[in-house]
Amino acid sequence: MHFAGLRNEEDRENVIAYLKQAVNAFPRHAPVSPEGTKLQQVNSTESVAAYTPDLTLTLKTGIAEGRLVFIGVGADIEGEVNPTLEVHKGEVVQINLVNGEGTTHDIFFPEFNARSEQVTTSGSSTTLALRATSAGEFTYYCTLPGHREAGMEGRLLVRETPREELAKARDIVRNPNDVPQPVGDRESKKLELGLEAVELEGELAEGTTYHYWTFNGTVPGPLLRVRVGDTVKLKFANDIDSDIIHSVDLHAVTGPGGGAAYLQVPPGEEKSITFKALIPGLYVYHCATPMVAHHIANGMYGMILVEPEGGLPPVDREYYVMQGEIYTQASFGKKGRQEFSVEKLLDESPEYFVFNGATGALTQDYPLHAKVGETIRIFFGVGGPNLTSSFHIIGEIFDRVHEWGGLRNRPVEGIQTVPVAPGGAAIVELELEIPGKYILVDHALSRMERGLRGFLYAEGKEKPAIYQTGASFESDDRHPIRR
Numbered sequence: 001m002h003f004a005g006l007r008n009e010e011d012r013e014n015v016i017a018y019l020k021q022a023v024n025a026f027p028r029h030a031p032v033s034p035e036g037t038k039l040q041q042v043n044s045t046e047s048v049a050a051y052t053p054d055l056t057l058t059l060k061t062g063i064a065e066g067r068l069v070f071i072g073v074g075a076d077i078e079g080e081v082n083p084t085l086e087v088h089k090g091e092v093v094q095i096n097l098v099n100g101e102g103t104t105h106d107i108f109f110p111e112f113n114a115r116s117e118q119v120t121t122s123g124s125s126t127t128l129a130l131r132a133t134s135a136g137e138f139t140y141y142c143t144l145p146g147h148r149e150a151g152m153e154g155r156l157l158v159r160e161t162p163r164e165e166l167a168k169a170r171d172i173v174r175n176p177n178d179v180p181q182p183v184g185d186r187e188s189k190k191l192e193l194g195l196e197a198v199e200l201e202g203e204l205a206e207g208t209t210y211h212y213w214t215f216n217g218t219v220p221g222p223l224l225r226v227r228v229g230d231t232v233k234l235k236f237a238n239d240i241d242s243d244i245i246h247s248v249d250l251h252a253v254t255g256p257g258g259g260a261a262y263l264q265v266p267p268g269e270e271k272s273i274t275f276k277a278l279i280p281g282l283y284v285y286h287c288a289t290p291m292v293a294h295h296i297a298n299g300m301y302g303m304i305l306v307e308p309e310g311g312l313p314p315v316d317r318e319y320y321v322m323q324g325e326i327y328t329q330a331s332f333g334k335k336g337r338q339e340f341s342v343e344k345l346l347d348e349s350p351e352y353f354v355f356n357g358a359t360g361a362l363t364q365d366y367p368l369h370a371k372v373g374e375t376i377r378i379f380f381g382v383g384g385p386n387l388t389s390s391f392h393i394i395g396e397i398f399d400r401v402h403e404w405g406g407l408r409n410r411p412v413e414g415i416q417t418v419p420v421a422p423g424g425a426a427i428v429e430l431e432l433e434i435p436g437k438y439i440l441v442d443h444a445l446s447r448m449e450r451g452l453r454g455f456l457y458a459e460g461k462e463k464p465a466i467y468q469t470g471a472s473f474e475s476d477d478r479h480p481i482r483r
Helices: 009-025 163-168 292-297 342-346 445-450
Strands: 039-042 048-051 055-064 067-073 085-088 092-098 125-131 136-141 153-159 190-205 208-215 224-227 231-238 270-276 281-286 301-307 317-326 336-338 352-355 368-371 375-384 389-394 398-402 412-415 417-420 425-431 436-442 454-459
Touching: 085 092, 190 224, 190 352, 281 292, 281 375, 281 425, 292 317, 292 342, 292 375, 301 317, 301 375, 352 445, 375 417, 389 425, 417 425, 436 445
Parallel strands: 055 092, 085 153, 190 231, 208 336, 224 301, 317 375, 368 454
Antiparallel strands: 039 048, 055 067, 092 125, 136 153, 190 208, 231 270, 281 301, 317 352, 375 425, 389 417, 389 436, 398 412, 398 425, 436 454
């Protein structure tokens, strides 16, 4: 029997020994346990060497939505129809196949030439093993005539980065719901706030990591919220494990470097400044240690909101979103650990555009949720360091916009797209009227293809008087399409 993807004869013998042992361990008509079992090699002297799969996955055949399908069993694929099986390059993967509905099936991974035996009756099972020798996206399917076409097909995703390295990567995404409470109608007071520079390996995209420089371990750093007239003591620390000096320049601060002239802090040390919040508005803060653009591109930016006297008008929900650019040596979509490219930074040619630090931040990790009839406010800023955003929500109109983040003037109303420069901000408000999924974008829409998008889900009742699809309609004034 030939097993493509196994590197040498010893691997082949190990898998054959495992399959023999698996047949003895599991009766042909009994479901296979999802738990991993040892693959054993028996040599000429009958000694036994343990050979354990790195990952065990179980699929059950079934019917869903009128189709024949594979259904995930256990772990992260429980109940998923034709689940994407995620493994890592070099891993030995055990696939358990259980017959769930009585029709004859098998499973085949063509790129690895790995095919199971057939399972012919309900409850019967079989097992195969393969080594994931190549990274990329591959397919699996049932080879019985017509079964693939009937729906029995899924994806095998083999990641380039070793599992151990990805496990060390941290989630650096700032939750857009992480917004401090409004200051309300209070008097000015003295406050103490803190920021810390933290360097860490974070997840930029699925299967892709990057060495971020951050404030407080996330991108963006925390939203700071004060009132005009407040006197603020800001403590800035640099984590002892950092490699270099970091600092902070707050655009809300009136003083040399926005504080950065003094707040240049070596690893393991701390400094502080005191400032008075003089002008209400939404302001960016960022690291200002040379090369400043490098520090910002690596994730060192955030915002501080200075509310006016009496506070902002109440809304139902507030969100915190910032746009940034990441400059990697490898091209967009490359798996594994990515290195910074100073050449692409100076050319202003990023490989990634991100909301809140990573490609899936507002689509997979923390999509926005609200209800029809609610008013939402988004504190939006651009860390940059280089490119202007044309902030837009597909399918909505901003009811009110505080341009450039300013709060001294009345907001403009009925705005479709808001330009926000690097180091700039805007406050947008909108009332949701129709349920559905809305997409946050930079209307330089090619940037969507480099990771820049977010989702806003609105739940509630339809309003056919405002929007409907496919309904009959009597026009008062017809203007037919002309060719």
